[in-house]
Amino acid sequence: MKFRASFIKELLVLLRDIPGLIVLFIMPIAMIIVISLVQDTTIQSLKGSKIDILYIDNDEDILGTSLLTGLQKSELFNIDKNKLSEKDAKHKVAKGEYRIAVIIPEGTTDLIRKQIKPYITSIFTGENYKQKKDFTKTQIKILSDPTTKSTFRHTIISSLETYTAKIETQILLKILAENLEQMTGVKPEMNEEPIEAVEFIEEFAFEKETKITPNSTQHNVPAWTMFAMFFIVIPLAGNMIQERNDGSFFRLMTMPGSYLTVLTSKTAVYLLVTFTQFILMLLVGILILPAVGLPVLKIGSHPFALAFMGIASGLAAIGFGLLVGTITNTHEQSGVFGSVSVIILAALGGVWYPIYAMPHIMQKISIISPLNWGLSGFYEIFLKDGGFAQIIGSVTVLIIFFVMTVFLSVLIEKIKRFNK
Amino acid sequence: MIKIENLTKIYKGNSEPAVNNISLSVSKGEIFGLLGTNGAGKTTTFSMLCGLFPPTTGNVFINNLSVRSHISEIKKNIGVVPQNIALYPTLTGKENLMFFGKMYGLRKNTLKERINHSMIAFGIEKHADKKIKNYSGGMKRRINLIAGILHEPDVLLLDEPAVGIDAHSRLDIMDQLKKINKMGTTIIYTSHYLEEAENLCTDIAIIDEGKIISKGKPDKLIQENNCDNLESLFFKLTDKKHID
Numbered sequence: 001m002k003f004r005a006s007f008i009k010e011l012l013v014l015l016r017d018i019p020g021l022i023v024l025f026i027m028p029i030a031m032i033i034v035i036s037l038v039q040d041t042t043i044q045s046l047k048g049s050k051i052d053i054l055y056i057d058n059d060e061d062i063l064g065t066s067l068l069t070g071l072q073k074s075e076l077f078n079i080d081k082n083k084l085s086e087k088d089a090k091h092k093v094a095k096g097e098y099r100i101a102v103i104i105p106e107g108t109t110d111l112i113r114k115q116i117k118p119y120i121t122s123i124f125t126g127e128n129y130k131q132k133k134d135f136t137k138t139q140i141k142i143l144s145d146p147t148t149k150s151t152f153r154h155t156i157i158s159s160l161e162t163y164t165a166k167i168e169t170q171i172l173l174k175i176l177a178e179n180l181e182q183m184t185g186v187k188p189e190m191n192e193e194p195i196e197a198v199e200f201i202e203e204f205a206f207e208k209e210t211k212i213t214p215n216s217t218q219h220n221v222p223a224w225t226m227f228a229m230f231f232i233v234i235p236l237a238g239n240m241i242q243e244r245n246d247g248s249f250f251r252l253m254t255m256p257g258s259y260l261t262v263l264t265s266k267t268a269v270y271l272l273v274t275f276t277q278f279i280l281m282l283l284v285g286i287l288i289l290p291a292v293g294l295p296v297l298k299i300g301s302h303p304f305a306l307a308f309m310g311i312a313s314g315l316a317a318i319g320f321g322l323l324v325g326t327i328t329n330t331h332e333q334s335g336v337f338g339s340v341s342v343i344i345l346a347a348l349g350g351v352w353y354p355i356y357a358m359p360h361i362m363q364k365i366s367i368i369s370p371l372n373w374g375l376s377g378f379y380e381i382f383l384k385d386g387g388f389a390q391i392i393g394s395v396t397v398l399i400i401f402f403v404m405t406v407f408l409s410v411l412i413e414k415i416k417r418f419n420k
Numbered sequence: 421m422i423k424i425e426n427l428t429k430i431y432k433g434n435s436e437p438a439v440n441n442i443s444l445s446v447s448k449g450e451i452f453g454l455l456g457t458n459g460a461g462k463t464t465t466f467s468m469l470c471g472l473f474p475p476t477t478g479n480v481f482i483n484n485l486s487v488r489s490h491i492s493e494i495k496k497n498i499g500v501v502p503q504n505i506a507l508y509p510t511l512t513g514k515e516n517l518m519f520f521g522k523m524y525g526l527r528k529n530t531l532k533e534r535i536n537h538s539m540i541a542f543g544i545e546k547h548a549d550k551k552i553k554n555y556s557g558g559m560k561r562r563i564n565l566i567a568g569i570l571h572e573p574d575v576l577l578l579d580e581p582a583v584g585i586d587a588h589s590r591l592d593i594m595d596q597l598k599k600i601n602k603m604g605t606t607i608i609y610t611s612h613y614l615e616e617a618e619n620l621c622t623d624i625a626i627i628d629e630g631k632i633i634s635k636g637k638p639d640k641l642i643q644e645n646n647c648d649n650l651e652s653l654f655f656k657l658t659d660k661k662h663i664d
Contacts, residue, residue: 005522009508009515016510016551247504251567254470254500255523256492420431420473 002257006265013239014269020235024273028228029284033292036220040294051152053077054092054101056084061109063167067102067140070163076155086141093143100148100156103141111138112171120175124183140164215295221285222378223351226371228281229274229313230342233321236270237334240325259413263406267318274314302387309381309391312398313374319405320370326409326416345369373397421606422446422469422575427478429464429630438464440630441478446623448574451597451607453621453638455614455654461630462610463503466579469608470500482575496524499573499605503580505560506567509553513544513563516552517570524571531570538566542596558589565593569600576600578609582616594620618650628658 285297349371
């Protein structure tokens with residue numbers, strides 16, 4: 001009966017706190033949409049071109065033309081072909097009109113031919129080919145805006161290197177054919193298109209058949225759901241501090257019943273909140289994200305395992321909130337400590353940056369973050385279509401964390417009160 | 421009924437005791453006033469009486485049960501009215517009372533009946549469904565008091581129950597306390613309103629700097645010290661020109 005009364009009281013207090021409800025439900029939804037959109041745009045801008053390039057072809061031969069065709073084919077860039085001096089090109093890039101300018105110097109193709117020809121001749125004559133000491137490398141100049149991210153620059157340089165290698169091979173084959181023709185009098189049939197004997201097939205390594213495709217939504221929804229759930233620390237701790245400040249906690253402590261009853265009812269109400277947050281985030285992933293052009297969230301084929309993961313993560317977040325609310329004494333303390341600690345735990349847990357890409361020492365440290373445990377479980381479901389067997393480890397540690405934090409909260413409250 | 425034996429409290433980090441070796445007893449049916457200035461040790465004594473934290477030395481017995489070892493049983497038989505408005509501001513008066521009543525283990529029907537009766541007695545029945553944050557100071561004090569008496573305790577502990585409210589509301593509360601006392605409830609209350617204490621209390625103790633400097637029946641103490649009233653007695657004994 002006491003639990004029921006306390007539960008109803010907590011629920012009423014929560015439902016009547018409109019700004020608190022906005023923080024709990026609207027903010028995480030806004031956050032997941034904005035971050036998914038931003039991340040997807042970044043990925044799209046990396047993958048799907050639209051990098052403005054100024055292309056100056058002073059060569060006007062095979063290399064210049066072929067590089068242009070290659071860059072256009074890749075669909076990564078918006079190419080503006082122009083005849084400008086290097087100085088003007090530099091000026092335009094510096095002004096931000098173009099992210100990058102590629103300048104192919106005059107006679108570049110000729111220079112390649114001149115370098116390749118003696119090499120081919122040496123093959124037929126049996127002479128020992130040695131590169132001349134005055135060998136000058138062909139230089140293709142790439143001017144980039146200093147604000148352009150290195151990933152963009154590397155994408156372009158890597159594309160140019162690929163196409164240049166193809167063209168060098170083509171020139172080499174052409175000279176080889178000319179030499180053969182001179183020797184045999186027969187003109188060899190040359191295919192202008194390069195032979196692409198190797199094909200790359202990318203496939204995700206699933207243990208079993210699944211229709212899930214890892215994408216930004218499958219990564220973002222669980223990550224930001226965990227983050228939002230843990231942000232419950234702030235209202236929950238605030239609620240506890242408010243209770244202490246206005247004296248109702250004092251009254252409760254003079255009544256029959258234990259602090260555990262108070263914590264249990266808070267846990268039940270806030271579990272309802274975290275689970276509602278969780279459902280809302282899933283709905284956002286399924287209904288809203290596709291409406292704004294992002295991939296739809298696929299929840300896999302184990303809804304009960306997913307619900308179980310949601311409950312375990314919610315409990316861990318609540319346990320942390322109860323502990324913060326017990327340790328801190330003022331709203332300022334709980335606000336700062338709560339938010340900063342959640343941000344640190346989120347960073348360690350791989351919400352912003354994948355753990356596998358972290359330095360080795362950080363990967364070791366990340367084990368302490370409950371967000372990491374939760375995220376691992378969600379990834380099992382969202383990215384590998386895992387079931388109960390795959391998430392049981394994550395669920396166990398999350399629940400142990402919850403039990404430990406509640407135990408610590410009760411202990412610390414007693415110490416604070418009785419050790420005055 | 422209530423026995424305080426050599427009660428001392430020294431807060432951590434303090435060398436001076438907040439409550440210094442006080443002893444007194446309160447018989448059943450008394451209204452006992454613990455009077456003193458702010459910082460005299462009233463609230464510390466009050467907190468130890470209701471088991472919020474243990475004394476450094478000494479003990480308190482309520483119905484022969486020690487607060488050190490039987491606090492759970494004691495809590496069932498005491499009602500506590502803290503100095504702060506210990507209520508949830510976003511809940512209505514009725515919702516607050518329903519919650520605290522249920523925390524005392526009262527059944528729904530009994531509780532509803534007692535809430536209605538108390539609200540009528542305190543003249544706030546029309547405001548039962550208003551949120552506490554919209555109550556006046558006097559109304560908040562009344563609900564704060566009702567929350568401590570719903571379970572009809574043997575002992576009612578009140579810490580400055582009428583602080584910061586108008587004279588009319590204060591008189592109302594005092595009248596109600598007398599009625600509660602007549603029904604058999606022993607009352608211990610702390611206050612620095614000396615006139616109020618003189619009218620209400622059957623026995624008093626004056627506490628200053630953690631020590632009891634005088635105790636007994638108010639009339640007798642006033643007479644023995646050749647004073648006109650409790651206020652002049654208080655000033656004489658504490659050597660203070662005013663009370664905070």
